[in-house]
Every structure is written in C-alpha cells, then in structure tokens.
Amino acid sequence: MDAKFGFLVIDKPAGVTSHDCVSRLRKILRIKRVGHGGTLDPLVTGVLPIAIGKATRLLPYLHTSKKYQGTIQLGERTNTDDLEGETIKSSPWPQLSEADLDKFLDLFRGRIFQEPPLFSSVHINGERAYKKARKGEIFDLPRKEITIYQLKVNSWNQSTGRLDLYIHCSSGTYIRSLARDLGENIGCGGMLFKLRRLEALGFNEDEVIPLPDLNYNKEKLLSKVVDPILSLNHLSKFRLKCEEDFYWRNGRKIITSNSRIEVSKIIEKGELNSYKNFLLVINNDYSIAGIAEWVDDSIIQPKVVLNPL
Template identity: 40%
Template sequence: MDGFLNLNKPLGMTSHDCISRLRRLLKTKKIGHAGTLDPAADGVLPIAVGRATRLLQFLPTGKAYCAIVRFGVTTNTDDLEGEILTQQAVPQLTLDGVQAAIPQFIGTMQQIPPAFSAIQVQGQRLYDLARSGKAVDVPMRTVEVSAIELLAWRGGEFPEIDLAVACGGGTYIRAIARDLGQAVGTGATLAGLTRTASGGFDLAASVTLETIAQQVEAHEFHLVPPEQVLQHLPVWCLEPELARRWCLGQRIFFPEVTQPIADWVRIHAETGKFLGVSQLETQEDGWLLRPTMVYEPQG
C-alpha cells in the first residue's frame, strides 16, 4: 500500500493521534504526515503511506488557512487553548483600524514563533521549555505571507475578524494574530483555525477518518498516486536503458537537454510509469541527473 491521503484532521486530535488511527485502519506502520496541525486546529493534513513517505519532502510548500482573530485578549500560547494573560473589552476597535494594519503582515518578514511551539532550541522543544517555566529567547525566523483576505468582521466588546491567509511553510498563524493585536494596540489571540490547503491538497477534496473507515470496510479505499501529487515538478522521461540505470542509483549525464530545467524533476519511464524524483545539477558541459528518491526498484 503506497500513496498519499488528503486527511481532514478533526479538532481535538494531534497529528500523531491521526497517524496512530490510520495505522490501525490501514493495517500498516509506515505512515507519515507533512505540516503538523495543533489539536485546536482542523483541516488539511497531507498523509503519505508506504514508500510515499519518502516523497513528503517534495510536496509543495505553500499553505492556506482560515483564521479567526479575537481582539482584547492575549494568552501565553497565542490561542484560546492557553492561559489568559490580559483581557479587556475594546468596543472602540473598528474594522478600518484593523484593515489599515493588515498590509504590514504581507510579504517576507521576521516572525517570532509562539513560546508554545514545536521549534527546537538547544535540542529541546519550545513548548517543553515553556511548560517547565524556563525563560528562553525564542529565535526569529523569516516567513513568507503571500496574501491576507478579509472574510468577515464581528464588532463588540471583543471584536473578531475572519481572515484567509496564504503563506509559506513555517509560518505561525498564531503569531500573526498576536502581532496584529499588538499593531492595533488591543492585543489579540487566535480563536479558531482551519487549514484549507497544504502540500498541494485542498480542503474540498479532503476525507475524514470516519469516511476512510467506511471505505476500508467496504473495500473501496484508494490512495492518491505520487505522480498526481507531484505534478508541480517537471517530468523527465527516460528511455528503457537510462531508466534501468537511474533506478540502480547511477548518475546520468546529458550534454544537451531538451526536457524541462529545474532543481528537482519527476522521473518517468517512456511508458509513463512514475520512477521517482531526481536532482538536476548544472555541469560545465551539460547536465547531471542525480537519483534522489527511487520509487520503483526496477527501471
């Protein structure tokens, strides 16, 4: 059993909980995921099964979220799961004021991740350090936010705004909520989060654990093949002898190239069969195709 699965992770479960449940349902241990989702968040969690786990690193890095930001409240986790640090009604806050602050969170920026996060500092997770009460300087990281769109606004003592956020990997939406609250002078925290896209998968095509269980029971369960998930990588087709050599781990030199040029390429046999992923390196007198992940053991 090899391939991918677009899981709709439910609220209240960790990503590891989902993997454990899938291992029991699919009766296989070799299962992995891309892009951890907090228990308080739901939505798209890309899953790989069998040999496809080695392809997780090649999934598209872009992600998208629907986030609810609540103003007037701050917590130690930057979401409603944590301890409330401050809470003060801010009925004076207007949508215009929030909209004026949003553009500063679009583009390439330095972001301080939440103190309760899985980032490692000196070999320890930040959330472990935070829970033990140890003070630690959270390292800043460079993140990319390509778009933030206003979906809804609800005024009142503790106003809320719904935002659609498109971003690169490593971006913390909790940190955006926290920093947006600081920018408008009221404080804020993340009140809800749904991941709508990740790793080339989207929420509309995702399936729940309950649906998977029903499909398995009815013998109707199927995984998404790797070649369908990795369509963002250019395709290189190899003739039979070159395909055989590549699958044996041999590097192949091309003095001239008529196929697409990219850092990473998807390798197919002339028959169209997916063989794996290769790195394409520039040489002084041509191009070198270096096997990176051989999916099929034979050419």
C-alpha cells in the same frame, strides 16, 4: 510499486493531534510507514495530507504554501496564543474599521520575520519549546523568515472583537503568532480563536475525506490513495529510457539532452522557483521512478530512487 503508496488527504477534526491521525491510519492499513505533511494543533481543523508507504520520501517535494481561514480574538492574550492557554491579559480593543485593520495587516504581508509561540514544537537545545514552557522555563525563540502571500479581511465584528481572515502563507508560518503580533500592534493583545486549513502541500478541501474510525475497511481506504504523480505535477518531468533504468536504480547520474525535459508550466511562469532544479522522474510505463536534481543542461542526478518491490 507497492499498492500502499501515495497520499491520503484527511479532514482533521478538532480535538485530535496530527500524530493521532497518523497512528489511526497505521492501525487501519497495518503498515508503519505513514507520515503527515505539516502539523496542525489539536483545535485546528482541515486539510492534513498523509503520506502512505514510500510516499513519505516525497513530502519535501510537494507544494509548501498553505491556506487558512481563521478568526482572531482581539483584547485577549494567552500563554499559548490561542484558546487552549491561560489568560495573561484582557484589554478593550479600540474602535476599528476594516480599512484600519487592513493597514495593520499590511505590516504582515510579504516577507517578514516571525517569532514562534512559546508553546510550539520548535527545538531549543534538543528539547521541544512547549515542554520547556510547561515547566515554566524562561527562554527566547529565534525569529524565522516567512512569507505571507495574501492576508485578507473576511469580516470584522466590532462588538465581539473577532476578526475573520483568509491567509495564504509559506510553510513555517504560525497563525497563532500572527494573532499575537497583530494584537500587540493594535495595542490590545490578540489570540487565535478558530482556525481551519483550506490547502496544504497542493491538496485542498475538495479532496479531503473524514478521518476514518478503526473499523474502516482497509481496501476501501487504499482505494482513496492519491497517485503521487498527480501530487507532483508542479515539477518538470523526465522519462527514463529502458537503457537508463540500470543507472537510475543504482543512483548513478544520467547524462542526457535538455530537450528531453518536459518543463513545468508553473516553473516557466517563474512560480515555485525553489523547485526549478528538481525533476519528477517517470518510468517508460509512466509509473513514478523518483525525484532527480537537474544539475545543468545535461546531467540528471538521482535524489529519491523508488525501486519497485
């Protein structure tokens, strides 16, 4: 398998875009096939998984939930729902206890429908929403179903109106929208003041490396690439026999016994049900072969075939 294959976990600094990080890594590694796993706004810091080489094809099969630590400023409303935008309205916030705030936050726990910010990358008739918003166009964005698994008050400062939160949510959740909607429910408006991503796609802060500069040594950077098998350990596994290799490499289904499936303990517990029909397929030498769909008890259907060079 290509040596430039796997994941880098970057600690994205403030002031750069996710695309800037990808572009820099392309230049250092001198390869085009680099992609990120989940956009972070320029002001947001933290965990940014980067797929290197053929690992870009594996991004849809990684953990999708994300964890954040953020600060919401009550009493301020901006057109971007964060510090980057223009102030629309300022209002005093009421006297609130942490118990009061927890009741408001309860409105956002679990499955909810959320409207993305106007300044977002959502497509509207083939154009990004933020481009339409910059031109002053008036439009509505469709609400999306998301899940907030955990929403906890870390601290509350009544004098400054700043609320520190821990958020564990599904992919597609906008923390800026959460700040906006929480402020509206309280009645004083709100915006995102600060945000750091603690975990994304199964990677966490313990695994991050600083965004390297353009002079960073290529081989040293490649040594930090995470093996994709380690990143996909939430999936059940299927190991190919030598005689099945030809069928796999040609994208043909394999008929087998379900006793050969090593079922993930995470799947057994009922977690990550959206992944229960996908398998991490490994070669006889335990290198990664790709991703398959477990059609029923006896059929393995290739989805991503990673042929060796």
